[in-house]
Amino acid sequence: MRVLIAGAGPAGSTAAWHLASRGAEVTVLEKTRFPREKVCGDGLTPRAVREMQLLGLPHGPEQGYRRTKGLKLIAAGRELELPWSSPDFPDYGLVRTRLGFDEQLAEHARAAGARILEGHSVSELLRDASGRVTGLAASVLDESGRRTGETREFEADVVLAADGNSTRTALAAGLEKRDDRPLGVAYRAYYTSPRTDDEWMEGWLELPDRQGNPLPGYGWIFGVGDGTVNVGLGILNSSRQFGKLDYRQVLREWTEAMPAEWTLDEEHRVGPVRGAALPMGFNRTPHVSPGLMLLGDAGGMVSPFNGEGISYAMESARYAADFVLRASEAAAGKTGHAALEAADAQLGQYAEYLRWQWGSHFTLGSVFAQLIGSPRVMRAALATGMPVPQLMRFVVRLMANLTTKDATGLEDRAIRLIERFTPRASTM
Numbered sequence: 468m469r470v471l472i473a474g475a476g477p478a479g480s481t482a483a484w485h486l487a488s489r490g491a492e493v494t495v496l497e498k499t500r501f502p503r504e505k506v507c508g509d510g511l512t513p514r515a516v517r518e519m520q521l522l523g524l525p526h527g528p529e530q531g532y533r534r535t536k537g538l539k540l541i542a543a544g545r546e547l548e549l550p551w552s553s554p555d556f557p558d559y560g561l562v563r564t565r566l567g568f569d570e571q572l573a574e575h576a577r578a579a580g581a582r583i584l585e586g587h588s589v590s591e592l593l594r595d596a597s598g599r600v601t602g603l604a605a606s607v608l609d610e611s612g613r614r615t616g617e618t619r620e621f622e623a624d625v626v627l628a629a630d631g632n633s634t635r636t637a638l639a640a641g642l643e644k645r646d647d648r649p650l651g652v653a654y655r656a657y658y659t660s661p662r663t664d665d666e667w668m669e670g671w672l673e674l675p676d677r678q679g680n681p682l683p684g685y686g687w688i689f690g691v692g693d694g695t696v697n698v699g700l701g702i703l704n705s706s707r708q709f710g711k712l713d714y715r716q717v718l719r720e721w722t723e724a725m726p727a728e729w730t731l732d733e734e735h736r737v738g739p740v741r742g743a744a745l746p747m748g749f750n751r752t753p754h755v756s757p758g759l760m761l762l763g764d765a766g767g768m769v770s771p772f773n774g775e776g777i778s779y780a781m782e783s784a785r786y787a788a789d790f791v792l793r794a795s796e797a798a799a800g801k802t803g804h805a806a807l808e809a810a811d812a813q814l815g816q817y818a819e820y821l822r823w824q825w826g827s828h829f830t831l832g833s834v835f836a837q838l839i840g841s842p843r844v845m846r847a848a849l850a851t852g853m854p855v856p857q858l859m860r861f862v863v864r865l866m867a868n869l870t871t872k873d874a875t876g877l878e879d880r881a882i883r884l885i886e887r888f889t890p891r892a893s894t895m
């Protein structure tokens with residue numbers, strides 16, 4: 468089966484690796500050239516580390532990774548250290564800039580046999596008479612990202628849209644984002660700081676607005692280990708001020724209130740403050756249409772609970788690769804309509820599988836996003852939770868989705884019970 472992937476971020480490169488290493492013919496079209504920046508907090512939770520382990524991706528200090536022990540939460544005048552401790556996931560997280568992470572992932576996929584074409588910006592879908600997606604057209608860009616005027620066409624049996632939140636591919640298929648799902652916005656900047664070697668991923672749960680009310684979101688400080696820290700904030704669209712806030716200013720005012728010795732100030736800022744949208748809770752569906760599958764941010768797979776999107780992008784890529792390989796097997800030996808029908812029956816299951824995996828979690832996350840849009844609820848939740856570490860530990864496991872469907876611990880069973888009674892967000 469010939470597979471074409473739009474985008475070589477975590478979703479695209481992970482799918483490319485899983486497919487190429489199992490013998491599929493894979494081409495990835497990536498508009499930028501590596502190494503390139505991607506606006507991100509650079510935080511990899513144990514869920515993301517598990518995906519990296521499945522890829523066999525080296526992730527020691529020599530590759531530029533910094534290990535984290537867990538989360539440090541700061542709110543209501545308290546600090547709580549919650550180590551990563553879920554039996555079904557690695558007991559560490561990581562921090563690495565996306566500049567290096569995305570390039571390493573792409574090289575890893577290349578080494579497995581995937582063809583990755585940089586400087587190829589997807590512009591259009593190719594379709595057959597029935598409307599089925601049969602490939603992509605891409606503008607070829609020069610070294611500085613300008614169009615050369617050349618357009619190339621690529622044909623495939625299936626196209627995976629892994630081109631992030633702006634997903635040209637899904638938009639060309641008419642798949643607009645859904646307004647009934649939450650959306651976030653996040654901004655971040657790097658600062659040289661003595662906190663660069665921090666071992667905890669630090670989350671500040673009280674980001675005040677101008678009136679001193681907590682905004683629905685949080686701020687983070689992640690030590691990168693290279694002399695800098697990644698500092699940023701993510702805010703949900705459930706607040707009344709969403710869209711009207713000057714996020715750079717909220718970031719500046721929040722960091723100005725930090726101890727001076729952390730040097731989170733303009734003088735120590737490295738590079739610009741940059742931000743982007745967080746597409747959450749399956750905000751673009753259906754995840755499968757004839758010849759096309761959506762992965763990661765292109766399918767709105769950021770968690771409304773914590774803004775985490777890398778692990779979901781990588782995991783959706785692994786699932787998509789599995790269904791593509793099953794489709795290839797199902798179609799083997801058949802021709803024409805029969806082959807397509809057999810393949811589609813397998814590909815179609817990807818959407819249902821995602822819904823089964825994360826549908827309840829994302830519905831709960833959407834309710835959570837709505838609730839904390841009220842400063843009163845946000846304040847009450849922090850005042851109740853922060854003094855009770857056991858409660859916060861449970862809440863963090865629930866929010867970070869650090870449990871599996873077969874785990875047997877008490878907390879796991881409680882989380883599963885909550886999710887069982889929660890309707891699953893649709894992926895169709």
Ligand SMILES: Cc1cc2nc3c(=O)[nH]c(=O)nc-3n(C[C@H](O)[C@H](O)[C@H](O)COP(=O)(O)OP(=O)(O)OC[C@H]3O[C@@H](n4cnc5c(N)ncnc54)[C@H](O)[C@@H]3O)c2cc1C
Pocket residue numbers: 473474475476477478479496497498499505506507508509510511512587588589590629630631632633634635636653654655699741742743744745762763764765769774775776777778780
């Ligand atoms: C400020 C901020 C902080 C964040 N912090 C974290 C965090 O700490 N941890 C976490 O887990 N998540 C975080 N996220 C979310 C995370 O960045 C995304 O969920 C994740 O990058 C999604 O991966 P992806 O592969 O789906 O898409 P992307 O990473 O966006 O990759 C898409 C790829 O497609 C390419 N592309 C785009 N358009 C085209 C085109 N037309 N043709 C060809 N190629 C194209 C892009 O260049 C890119 O390489 C953060 C997001 C923001 C904005």
